[in-house]
Amino acid sequence: MDGIGNVIYNLPADHSCELLVFSLLLSLVTLLMFARKINTARARSPPSPTRLPFIGNVHQLTTRPHRGMHSLSQKYGPIMLFHYGHKPVYVVSSAAIAHEITRTHDASFASRPTTKVFHMLFYGAADLLFSPYGDYWRQMRKLCVNELLSSKMVQSYQYIREERVSELVTSIHSHCLNHKSAAVNLSQLLLRLSNDVLAGAVLGLSEGANEKMRESFLRAVELMGEFSFTEHIPVLGWMDHLTGFTKKLRKTAEELNTFLDQIIDSHEMMKPKLHGQGGDRSDKKDFVDIILELRKADMVGQILTKENMKAILLDMFLAGTDTSATAMEWMMAELAKNPDIMTKAQNEVRAVVGAKSKIEEADISRMEYLKCVIKETLRLHSLWLLTRQSPSTNVIVAGFEIQPNTSVLINLWAIHRDPMAWERPMEFVPERFLNTCWSDNKAGYFPFGMGRRMCPGNQFSAAQIEYAMANLLFWFDWKLPGGMDPEDLDMRDTATIVARKESPLLLVPVPHAYMLK
Incomplete structure (x- = not known):
């Protein structure tokens, strides 16, 4: 001047x-x-709902946060600033903005904020899901993608999928013989199937030998989705002790740690037997076997301490059990609600298999419509409802500035219903995926997460879901109990880290003619 x-x-x-x-x-x-x-x-600051002192906007959420945030986005826009207690959280509900993040800012959004729960369960966030983006994370992901979850390794676990699915089919058939016209609890059966497949592939456990472990893992999944006062409203952190949250978290972490110690120790004792002369498991290695071999050969450097091993094993189990089971549960629910689609899928499966007495995994590649049904299920019922990212740098998204190290919630539930990306977004229409392949990641479709943080176990999960669903549709016809009308089937969801079906799925299995021969 x-x-x-x-x-x-x-x-x-x-x-x-x-x-x-x-x-x-x-x-x-x-x-x-x-x-x-x-x-x-x-x-540069997105629209934000009016917040209250201490609690922020938590009072505006329902018991289903994915739905509550979607409703708020209808008023405040596809990207909004939400205050979860004292923490600012950017919520993205648009397919176009999610696509912008993955295409333009993927490296910046490669980290995830961690929490008290993740630190306690995953040994200080030493796992793949929640560790910060950096050299350690890259080495761990390389280990998982190249050694544990490669196409070759997924194929090697075929025998486990076949054994467990065969046991499930036999169990349902036995139920039909002893309880004609009685419904089975498919929610329970599919959760057990998913748990047993992972227990065999990851930990080398046989079917039915892990009841206590299953309970601990399921409790851990529930705790990961629970509200923590310490995390979101620090001034009320003492409430975590009053509600018993801290006690449950500590007890669950201790149980899982003890269990994983036992698993690793038993594998180390058995190791000489597995690869010695006459060993009958030399071609059936589980994840623990592989990691121990890599450690012995010094192929993973110093990154795999015993604590790190346990964190990775927890990742594999917690990320796979509930998600795959929930996906299969929702697929059967959608088919029961849409009997014409179920008939079309069954006709394809039975035409491909023909008069054979067993479905081969090679048959799955010819079941195009079945894969479309699975894709559409994963669109309406995402494996992950809300994926949380944290930019490492200052970024501009959709014209708004997002500060580094803040939380960004990508509402996949809302994105997969975005009318700008999908025709008839609220309807179950498998045909929309015809003439596309499983790996397509079109704008607005993120069944296994986003960008560099996308789930590395997608092939493992897909193989399990495809084989199990093909068998259930081949061997049985399915009816709603008590002559229920399809429109009356309860399709409400409830949220932890995934959107489970609120009420168990009860269906009546009717053995198909192939089984009666």
Whole structure:
């Protein structure tokens, strides 16, 4: 302003009119620049619901946060600023914005914020799901993708899928013989199936030998979805002790740690037997066997301490059991609600298998419509409801500024129902996926998460879901109990880290003619 002051000071006295005009123009320019600065600042912060002291916007959520946030986004827009207690959280509900994040800012969004629960369960976030993006994370992901969950390894676990699914089919058939026209609890059966497949592949456990372990793992999944006062409203952190949350978390972490110690120790004792002469499991290695071999060969450096091993094993189990079981449960529920689609899927499966007495995994590649049904199930019932990212740098998304190390929630439930990305988004229409392949990741479709943090176990999960569903549709016809009308089937969900069906899925199995021969 010194230069401008000199200009004004040196104007002749008889130029008072010019001085007045100059002053007015200067004031107008200053005012416009100030107004623009205010508008720019406002534009860089997304719309936000009015918040309350201490709790922020938590009171505006329902018991189903994915639905509550979707409802708020209808008013405040596809990206909004939400206050979860004292923490600011950016919520994305648009397929276009999610696509922008994965295509433009994937590296920046490669980290995830961690919590008290994750730190306690996963040995200080030493796992793959919640460890910070960096060298350690890259090495762990490389281990999982190349050694544990590669196409070759997924194929090697075929025998486990076949054994467990065969046991499930036999169990349901036995039920039909002893309890004609009685429904089975498919929710319970599919959860047990998923648990047993993972117990065999990850830990080397036989079917039915892990009841206590199953309870601990399921409790851990529930705790991961529970509200923590310490995390979100620190001033009320003492409430976690009062509600028993901290006690349950500590007890569950201790149980899982003891159990995993026993598993690793028993594998180390059995190791000489597995690969010695006459060993009958040399071609049936589980995840623990593989990791121990890599450690012995010094192929993983210093990253795999025993604690790190346990964190990775927990990842594999917790990320796989509930998600795969829930996906299969919802698929059978959608088919029961849409009997014409079920008939079409069954006709395809039975045409492919023909008169054979067993479904081969090679048959699955010819079941195009079945895969479309699975894809559509994963669209309406995502394996992950809300994926949480945390940018490492200052980024601009959809014109809004997002500060580093803040939480960004990607509402996959809302994105998979975005009318700008999907025709008839609320309807179950498997045909929308015809002539596409499983790995397609079109804008707006993220069945296994997003970007670099996408679930590395997608092939493992897909193989399990495809084989189990093909068998259930081949060997049985399925009816709703008590002559229930399909429109009356309860399709309400309840949320932990996945959207389980609120009420158990009860269906009546009717053995198909192939089984009666």
